[in-house]
Amino acid sequence: MKTFECPACGKGRVAPRGGKGRSFPYKQVPALEIADDFEIPTCDACGEMFIGAILAKKLDAHLERRYARLLAAAVKSAIKKIAEHARQQELEQLLGLSHGYLSKLRNGKKEPSPALVGELMMLAENPRKRVVELRRHWAAAGAGSVAR
Amino acid sequence: MADAPWHSLSEVKALGAADKFDLGVTSATKRILPHLLDRTLDGVRRFAKAVVAQLRLLDFAHRVNLPRKLGKGFVVHDVYATRLGDAIAKAHLEGTYKTTWYVKLTIISAGGRRVFVLSLHCLMDPIRRADGTTLSPTWKESQ
Numbered sequence: 001m002k003t004f005e006c007p008a009c010g011k012g013r014v015a016p017r018g019g020k021g022r023s024f025p026y027k028q029v030p031a032l033e034i035a036d037d038f039e040i041p042t043c044d045a046c047g048e049m050f051i052g053a054i055l056a057k058k059l060d061a062h063l064e065r066r067y068a069r070l071l072a073a074a075v076k077s078a079i080k081k082i083a084e085h086a087r088q089q090e091l092e093q094l095l096g097l098s099h100g101y102l103s104k105l106r107n108g109k110k111e112p113s114p115a116l117v118g119e120l121m122m123l124a125e126n127p128r129k130r131v132v133e134l135r136r137h138w139a140a141a142g143a144g145s146v147a148r
Numbered sequence: 149m150a151d152a153p154w155h156s157l158s159e160v161k162a163l164g165a166a167d168k169f170d171l172g173v174t175s176a177t178k179r180i181l182p183h184l185l186d187r188t189l190d191g192v193r194r195f196a197k198a199v200v201a202q203l204r205l206l207d208f209a210h211r212v213n214l215p216r217k218l219g220k221g222f223v224v225h226d227v228y229a230t231r232l233g234d235a236i237a238k239a240h241l242e243g244t245y246k247t248t249w250y251v252k253l254t255i256i257s258a259g260g261r262r263v264f265v266l267s268l269h270c271l272m273d274p275i276r277r278a279d280g281t282t283l284s285p286t287w288k289e290s291q
Contacts, residue, residue: 005256007265011217024181025182027187050172051170051173060190
């Protein structure tokens with residue numbers, strides 16, 4: 001693509017550029033990092049970036065790949081932390097997952113849903129306390145349904 | 149203050165319908181994303197197209213003349229303050245009350261194609277439009 005005068009500031013030239021520390025809000029992630037070598041037309045004076053139709057599709061695909069990697073890394077890290085306080089089989093039971101599902105996630109054989117990653121991250125923040133709470137909530141929910 | 153847009157609104161709409169437009173990242177993309185049902189860049193562009201398609205001359209507020217440093221004259225932006233219809237708000241936005249929007253656009257020639265560059269975000273302050281009416285914000289970006 002040719003460079004063009006920056007329509008946002010009128011002072012610089014816009015040309016495809018990479019860069020460090022660039023990020024985008026993507027789905028529920030407020031700032032998902034873009035690879036340094038991913039080129040986006042950027043003004044050399046004001047730094048404004050411009051996204052056209054073709055680039056939007058490429059950048060969406062790029063962000064989706066990074067998003068999937070982020071989910072996979074987050075799920076592995078959460079499972080590792082929780083495993084110190086609860087057996088995997090029990091955790092699967094508490095979360096309503098099929099037997100062996102967490103192993104498949106940990107080994108990258110399955111892709112986790114964002115909802116499950118969210119639950120696991122919440123549990124991993126304080127696994128000792130939260131696993132106990134989860135057991136208690138399920139017990140109370142069961143008792144409540146019988147009473148009604 | 150100029151009472152008519154510098155750029156033809158029908159040309160702007162034609163470029164929008166043909167997907168021939170660029171969105172500014174800081175003044176459009178990042179500010180729109182948190183309010184969309186589809187939080188992808190494709191979602192941002194579909195919303196921007198819908199907003200441009202429903203712009204009316206009555207929504208025009210004023211021009212912004214930006215002095216060129218590299219060339220002669222000005223880059224002229226047209227500013228619109230618009231209220232979205234229910235259908236667009238329901239189709240694209242989280243919160244159908246988010247109806248008042250600020251649109252700033254200019255048409256440029258780049259690489260042999262005509263594109264317009266767009267700022268698009270929540271209307272922050274009341275804007276007096278060229279026809280004498282004032283559009284006031286119904287919501288804030290932090291909502």
